Amino acid sequence: MFTLRHLFPLALASSGISSHASPILCDSASPGPVAVVRNGTLQGLALDSFAQEVSAHLLAYGSNSTSLFRGGILESGSPTTENYATAKDLQPSYDSIIHDSGCSGSSNSLDCLRALPYDTWNRVANASNTNGTVWQPVVDGDFITRLPTSQLNAQEFVHVPLLLGGTSAFVKILRTIHADLFRSTANSDEGTAFGSYGIDNDAALRQSLSSRYPLLQNRSIDKILSLYVDDPTLGSPYGTGDGYLATGVQDKRSCSIFGDTTMIAPRRLLAETAAQQSAVFSYRFNQVTQNMSMDIGEVAYVFSNPLPTQNPLGNRPSDLSLAEVMTSHWISFIHDLDPNHTKVNGTVQWPNYACDTSNMVFERQGSYIEPDTFRAEGIKFINQLGAELKH
DSSP, rough: OHHHHHHHHHTTTTEHHHHHHOOSSOOOTOOSSSSOOOOOOOEEEESSSHHHHHHHHHGGGGSSSSSOSSSSEEEEEOOSOOOOOOOHHHHEEEEEEEETTOOOOOOOOHHHHTSHHHHHHHHHHHHTTTTOOOOOOOSSSSSSSSHHHHHHHTOOOOOOOOEEESSSSSSSGGSSSSSGHHHHHHOOOOOGTTOOOOOOOOHHHHHHHHHHTOOHHHHHHHHHHHSOOOOOGGGTTTTTTOOBBTTTTTTHHHHHHHHHIIIIHHHHHHHHTTTTTSOEEEEEEEHHHHOOOOOOHHHHHHHTTTSSSOOOOHHHHHHHHHHHHHHHHHHHHHSSTTTTTTOSOOOHHHHTTTTEEEEEEEEOOOOEEEEOOTHHHHHHHHHHHGGGOOO
């Protein structure tokens, strides 16, 4: 997880220098770049922690402009993906670290921590991860001025073109359901990586929601459960019929809810709010990799990476073709702030979300455009909860 410690220097380096927000151009075929701005495109690739770092820079100081970057790429993560803490929330964790580091008797505990030998600090920090300490973004009133939902609704974020999205399924599915069942996933689905498992009844699901979101009110939980009904045909992984996951009869329902609160609703909220000011290009990666690994599955395609990494691209001709398409789109966005200036023949025109609230769906058998309207009522309600989710 990113920390304010390494976000501050980047942001402060460009403070006082502003760039220009890009105009919204619905004719993506128009020649030339979408905006005239300076510096490079800030990219948050693959793991949600890096997309969260991009999110933090978008929210930094509540500013609408920056010279630090001219656009953003967020893969699996948005400003409201994480639960944001306050300094008060994390004070017990800080006190525990001070105690374990031997700095309890210091008149300035922060200076004491900064002066620790690397080996000592490394030991204490690593131990804190197993002692209940949660490293998460913090609303400090300065770099992050208030909860991200409030900042987004008030347009208190950097207005630059964005390319954002995520994958349709994660490797955790492989532990619970046969791979053939999710090859035809119809709707965005990252919930299998974030759902609570072993859920067999409403009471267990309520407890899981309360545990993950302590400020969530009972009436809000009631509303969520009414919008995400106990029907396995509607659960995540999607498109898998009326079968249950072996881990719990309501686990598909759980995965749908937590997938939406963590990834899908935040992605849609950012797309909707950012598109009011800038060009936005939203996607859903819906392709199972050759070795069936879906964790950070799209990365090999984005980089056309043939190396035997955690999620190798594979050697099927259709995988290589999809990689060429995706790499070309990403390069086009980085260069022109528009993914449609690709040199690959036959590519689907990627609509600007400001003009057409749709996603590009990437599949090796043929990519296509889908309306970004699935689970509309549930996702809309989640995005209204804000402070109850610490989003």
